[in-house]
Amino acid sequence: MFKYSKNWLEKLANEKIDYKDFNKNWLDLQGFEVASETKVNDDVIVELEVKANRPDMLSHLGVLREYYTYKKKGHLPKITSKLSLDGLKDLPIKIEVTTKDVGTLVLLGVSGINNKKQTPKQIKELLEKFGVHSINPLVDISNYIMLELGQPIHIYDLDKVNKKLVFENLLQKEKVVTLSGETVEVPAGSTVIKDASSISCVAGMIGAKAVEVDENTKNIVIEAAHFDPIRLRIASQKMNVNTLASYRFERGVDEGNAKLSALLCAEVITDVCGGVLNSKYVNLKNREPNVKTISVDNVNKILGTTLNAIEIKQLLDSYYYKTKVLDEKQVQVTAPSYRLDIEKEIDVIGDIAQMYGYHNITPSMPNLSVNYEPNHTMLNADNLRTLMLAQGLNECISYSFINEDAYKMLNLTSESKLYSNIPLINPLSNKFSLMRSNMLYSMLNTYVFNLSKNNECEPIFEIGSVFYKDETSDTGYNQRTSLAVLLNGNKFVKGFGLDKSIPYDFYDIKQILEFISSEYSMKLELKPSNETIFEQKRGLDIYFNNKFIGVMGTLNDGYFKNFENGKLIKGEVQYLEIYIDNFKMGTTILEEMSKYPSIVREYNLLVPNGAVYEEYANDIHSAAKEINAISIIDIYKGKGVKEGFTSVLISIEYVSTSKTLTTEEIEVDEQAFLKVLKQKHQIELKL
Missing domain, CATH: 3.30.56.10 (Phenylalanyl-tRNA Synthetase; Chain B, domain 1)
Structure with missing residues (x-):
């Protein structure tokens, strides 16, 4: 942002200016959006939105250039000083520059001034219009020159400077008492100006109390310099300092303007406070054309x-x-x-x-030949989002950055398929210092946050990016899109015919996976998981075409306490995470329904603990010719069932497309699959 004064601009242009016309028909069109126009007595203060790439517009000289361009007036009025560097002796103190981060440097010595005088009314009133408080003539004049020409000026009390001024980068952090009397820590690497005793100024930002000018100041050194914008920006961010000078230096200052700015500052000072310009140190480093x-x-x-x-x-x-x-x-x-x-x-x-004028350019549509290929990941995300919402889940969105302690909080080690430690080089904070390799931390964080706000325990899902190390990638890293689902709380609440509430369980999260599998006609393989995020023997790894694509199971509640408000989680938490990048919609094949009646029989099987239902169900299908469908009716473990086994009640539907099956034909299929179950899985029929 920069404010310009209509009266000030008219003084520089030496003519009356129609500021409304200039603002509307030029500045706004050039991207310098006019934020406000405020009438102050006989003046108007105009506030402009100045983009970071146009620091030349942070002065009245910059605005004047735009005005002359708009009016096609040609060359600007020449701004000169009646003072000259010719014949000046060297400064009475030693000057050393030990860093390349200092460019053009102009130092002028003025002696015999009287800083007890009043700042001219015109300068004081102009500064007040810009919200700059009057301090004393020297400080006010330096601010006046900066607002006119854009070059920040710093002034030292020469009598307080100890022997020399050294421009250097700090090797280690130091403390300095600033002009406001506040003690601040200057980080290592910052460009500073030091005398033989201490820091006299943090370059381009703030001066030190030790060498400040006051009403008793008689002799001064005027500094107009150029400092490296990047180094200055880093220092100002670390110190949390933002001044009118640093705002300009961070964006860039015209090195070619330093000499004129210093001379004009000395001229106004000698006119107002008296004194004589008598010494100098000049090192001009104008940029190559x-x-x-x-x-x-x-x-x-x-x-x-x-x-x-x-x-x-x-x-x-x-x-x-x-x-x-x-x-x-x-x-x-x-x-x-x-x-x-x-x-x-x-x-x-x-x-x-x-x-040329944007309004003079005739709009035309570009003639492009584009071969459109659908983005399957985005299509999958949209399709799955619709599917999850249809299941009554609520979508959440979180950052891809996670806490540096996230994996410790989840008890996740480098052996996990979900682990990949990817730290950020320049993190926003410790809370956002890693790129997530899985969605669990984000999901739990979101869930407990909502619980802490007394939001209901609603099931949630998120579709987002997760990151992993990839040696085949040019960067060494890669990303994929993941769907995560978290279920907790009650699926059905007590009342309306229910004697008690029914919580979400493992089969609810498995049902969601089955919906996904059915939607994409995917044959997924489930294997027991060793992931420590799940309760023991209650987690599954998900594979597709022998490739790991996700996990599912009941979360281990032992690490919930590591989350703020994690104690608010009650009951089991079911979790599903699956990578969706390679999902493809399958072709729907319609099959003719049999016109012959089906026969349903139930079988109570004694299944060894640890047997995988999907595996033995597939073997039942393979062994029998006329089986149409298999489903689980009930699972029981306890009294009446021998130790090490589980009673699983299944239903099997038999049907033929060519005839009505006889009892004998069904019994042949029964004997076939029962034999396979006994030999391969040690599963017996419970009598």
Whole structure:
């Protein structure tokens, strides 16, 4: 954000300005959105939205350039100082620069000033309009120059500086008492200015109390410099410091403006406070000219125009570029030193579009030939979302970042198929320092958070990305899309004919998996899981085409206490997580129903503990010819059932498509599958 004063702009332009016309018909159209226009006495303060790539607009000089461009006035009024560097002696203190993070550096010594004088009314009133409080003439004048030209200025009391000023990067953190009297810690690596005793200034941010100017100041050093924006930004973030100066330095300051800014500051100071400019230290490091060669064909191809080289030159000349037509196909341009955003040809083409006028470009649809291929992952996500909502589940959305202690909280080790430790290089915080390799932490976190807010125990699901290490990938990492489902609480609540509430159990989560399997015509294989997130022998690994794609089971409640408010979870928690990237909708095949009657028989089987239903059910199908369907009716374990076994009551439907089956034919099938069950699974018929 930057505010400009209409009166201030008129003073620089030396003419009256129709600010409403300028704001509406130029600034708004150039992307400098006008946020507000506030009348203050006989002045108007206009607040602009200035994008981070245009720091040249953080001054009245920058706004003046845009005004002159809009009015096609050509060259700006030349801003000069009556003071000069010629004939000045060296500063009476030693200056050392030991870091490459300091660019142009201009230091001017002014002696014999009187800082007890009043800041001129005009300057004080202007600063107040911008919310800058008046402190003393020296500080006020430095702020005035910054708002006019965009170059931050810092002033040292020369008599308080101990022998020298050294511009360096800190090797280790140090503390400094700032101008406000607050003691702050300056992190290692920050650029600072130190005298022989201590830090005198944190470069581009804040000055030190030890060398501040006050009403007794007689001799000063004026600093106009350029500091590395990235290093300064890192330091300001760590110190949580944001000043008018740091705001500009972080975005970029025109090095070519430092000398003029320092001289004008010295000029105003000597006019207001007296004194003499008598010493200097100057190290100018102006950037190499930013020269680009622009293709006329590229300009017209991108903008949809028919401009020629001469027209492009004229447009850029009016925006203060230096241009030269190389031939009818190329124009060489040199960007102004203050345009730090010009890095590529496309940046210049953007300026050409602005100068030509977006309203003059005829809109046209691009002629593209696109081979569309459906994104199966997105289609799967949409389809599964609909399926889960139809099952009465509630969708939740969470970050892909998880806590650095997430795997410890889940008792998950590196041996788990769900584990992959992927730390972020620059995390937002410790709470978001890992990329998740599974959805369980996110799901439990969301669930207990809702419980803590007295939200009902509703079943939830999420479809999101999980990440894993992949040596075949260029980056060493990869991601896949996962569906996670969490069931807890009661499926049916007591009342309306129910004597007691019925909680969710393992078969409810298995039923959801069966819905998914049926929807995609997938034959999934379930195997006992060794994952520690589940209760012992109550977890299953899910495989498709012999490839691991997920887990399902009853969660081990032992680690719930590791979550804030985890104690609020009551009863068993059922969990399903399955990777959905390779799901494909199967082709539905219609089969003719048999016109002959079916026969249903029930069998009470004694099944050894640990036997997998899917395996022995498949063997029953394989052994008998006329079986249409198998289903479990009941499972019993306890009195009357010998130890190590479970009583499983199943129902089998027999049917033929060619005839009515006889009792003898059914008994042949019975004997066949009972023999296989006995030999392969040690399963017997309970008499």
